[in-house]
Amino acid sequence: MGTEARKLQGEVERLQQELQTLKAQYHSEDEELITISDYILKRLEQLNVTSIFGVPGDFNMPFLDFIEDHPTIQWIGNCNELNAAYAADGYARVKEHSIGVVVTTFGVGELSATNAIAGAFSEMVPVLHIVGVPSTTQLKNKPMLHHTLGDGRFNVYTKVAEQITAAQAMIMNKAQAAAEIDRILMEAIIQARPVYLTLPMDLTTEKISAKRLKVKLPRTPSPNNPDVESYVIDEIMELVEDAKRDVIILVDACAVRHDVRGEVNDLLVKTQFPVYATPMGKTSVSEEYERYGGIYIGSITHPSIKERVENANLILSIGALKSDFNTGMFTYHIPARHTIELHSDHTLVRHAKFPGIGMKWLLPKLTERLSKFQEGASRIPVPHYKLDVPKESDDKISHAYLWPRVGKFFRKQDVIVAETGTSNFGVLDVPMPDQCIFVSQILYGSIGWATASTLGAAIAARDRHLGRTILFTGDGSMQLTVQEISTMTHNKLAPIIFVLNNKGYNIERHLHGLDRKYNDIADWKWASLLTTLGDIEGKLTQSYTVRSKSELDKLLDDEEFASARKIQLVEVIMDKYDTPRALQASAALTAQAAAGQL
Structure with missing residues (x-):
């Protein structure tokens, strides 16, 4: 469908929503008023949102008061805005029939989240990005405020958002607030892409009619011809x-x-x-x-x-x-x-x-x-694909062994998150039990996405009463967004985190620069990380380091470990150059494409 056709369809859906709302208003006798902030939260409650991610900033804090006081929606404070938006992405992927929500402040906060919002757009994940902005008077008069570029261009950040969101709403008065909020939420649901909403500080407590809330937002596209x-x-x-x-x-x-x-x-x-x-x-x-x-x-x-x-x-x-x-x-x-x-x-x-x-x-x-x-x-045979654990002569943990072995560890309803690169390619061949949810960012491929996304995925899994949340990531990727483990600890989540320690960017090595120093990283003491990131007394988490197949097998067979009652981090020591089969094949094809041979 072309751009103009989509716009026309969107306008038709908006008018249909307006008609339903007018009908609701016509049958209502009393005028119920609600603040714009509460209107937003009520709509999110109707969409089954139970957690909102973000970082406080002076322009969004008046709205954060409403979130914190809300009876069913929880504020999840993150270590930075990029991580917060990654978490909203992970939440939306696991919390089907809902959306992710991230709240940032004007300029510095929203730009920090931009990479994650772009990834959600690329991979078609519905995320609402709410930005607390200066007052309507300041937006009109354009004084030299902090968080601006100092040149009076207050719309520059909105122009950025226009490139990576499906719809935008800049609320400047209360008259159109409800209609604009509903419009972009419908776009997020129907298009399955992120949308952008600015909320001026002085409008957070302004009251508007609550009548539109009586008509729920449509979740399905317009019927076919x-x-x-x-x-x-x-x-x-x-x-x-x-x-x-x-x-x-x-x-x-x-x-x-x-x-x-x-x-x-x-x-x-x-x-x-x-x-x-x-x-x-x-x-x-x-x-x-x-x-x-x-x-x-x-x-x-x-x-x-x-x-x-x-x-x-x-x-x-x-x-x-x-x-x-x-x-x-x-x-x-x-x-x-x-x-x-x-x-x-x-x-x-x-x-x-x-x-x-x-x-x-x-x-x-x-x-x-x-x-x-x-x-x-039904008479056409379908051989069921199996991935057996190989019998290898040494005790080193290879990718050929690791992935089918952890496949035996998976259980029904597990949520399995794999980082872009080595982990993603490794786990693809692993058959997963019924009702498992696999989460990865294959198209946009922003390293570091998986750790912060696991936060949102784990919260959504808890909401849905699913099984364990299990993350596979590399040491290089983990270093980008590792701070969010502290948020997991703070919110009493219990993911199992496997960190593949091969001393660098394994996928990059195999795509280009196998022995280049730019693909190496500083080594961390991974087994000590959890006490630094939130578990000060060392009672809420557990860390392990496995260096051999026998150590890995013993851990995976341990029922206490498998029960996932606390955050557990497993450092898996692997050879610097070992890599999964699918990544080797993909790297070879990439090299051929670069040489013009494909």
Whole structure:
């Protein structure tokens, strides 16, 4: 869908919301008033937000008073704004059907958060960025305030936000406050992207009508054009018939981001078509499901999976996001003539594009039509991918051993966070138990994201009564955002943190500069870190260092460790140059691309 079409659709949705609100107002007898701050929080409460991340600053503190006094929403104070926005990102990924929220102050605070907001935009994660700004009088008169550039350009930060958020609202008076707040929240929900809201200090306590709150914000996109949708379904059915039921389903990130996980599972059950996932779609489908075959990453894929996917007569791709690392450096060998792609705002049937035909409404109707193929499709064998723990001659912890071994440690409903790079590539091949949630930042790839994101993920997991939160990160990445462990301790969270100590940036070494000093880092005493970062008396946390397979096995088999009752950090000593299979293959492809050989 083009930019103008999206704007038009957004305006239609806004007018529909206005009409519903007017109806609510018409039937109301008493005028209930509410502060703008409480209006925002009430809307967030309706969206099932229970935690807000951020750092206090003079321009946002009047709003923070309202957050701190709120009965159901908790303020999570972070060590810096970048970490806070990373945490909001992780929260939104695990707290499905909700959004992440980060609050910063004007200028210095919001710019610090910008990298994380850009990552949320790139990976389609709904995050509300609220910025406390100077008073409306100051915004109009533009005095030389602190946190400004000193040249009277008070809108420069908003211009930055316009590049990395789906919608922006700069509240300057109370008359339009409620409508503007609702507008950007709807954009965050429907587009699954971050949005930006400025709240002047003098408007935090201004009172507005609460009537709009009686109408909940819509969570689904506008319906498809029924005639075009019917035509598209007919076209798909014809291709499925021609494929003689040799159809596979490939599930990608946007199936989760755009809230069609339930529709996809219904499709799988009713059709029995074999299903595979991409790296960004990992755990969007239960990896214990009998018709699930594994992860497809182009040329990097395990040979048996690669052959099955690429030789299928027809591929039904759901929510594809074809980035370099997600496609094995663009090595998908799937011709368009054998592919149907369902997206949030359009559908591709081979070479034909149908704008405005989104998968949220299309999938249920398509499922009903495709269900007649269930009997034939169920007879197509789907070998269940396994990753056995290898028997190696030495006791050193290798990547070939580590990842299948920790795979045996995973349990149902665990939330597993992997840092960009070594950890992410290592864990991709590991089959995960039913109802696990895998969280990673494969597209944007900002190192340091995972540690701070784990804070938000762990809070969301606690809200949802999920299992353990387990982080895998490298020593280099951990050094960027390690401070947020203190916030985890302060909020009584209990993640298990595996730090792979290979004395530097392993992924960078294998992409370029294997022996360059710029890929080395200063070593830390990791086992002493937790007492520094919050656990002053050493009673709330536990640290370990494992240097061998036998030490690793003993720890993973320990029930007290596995119960995750406190924060636990495990330093895993590894060879400086050892690396996972998938990362080796990706690095080789990257080198070929750089040399113009791909």
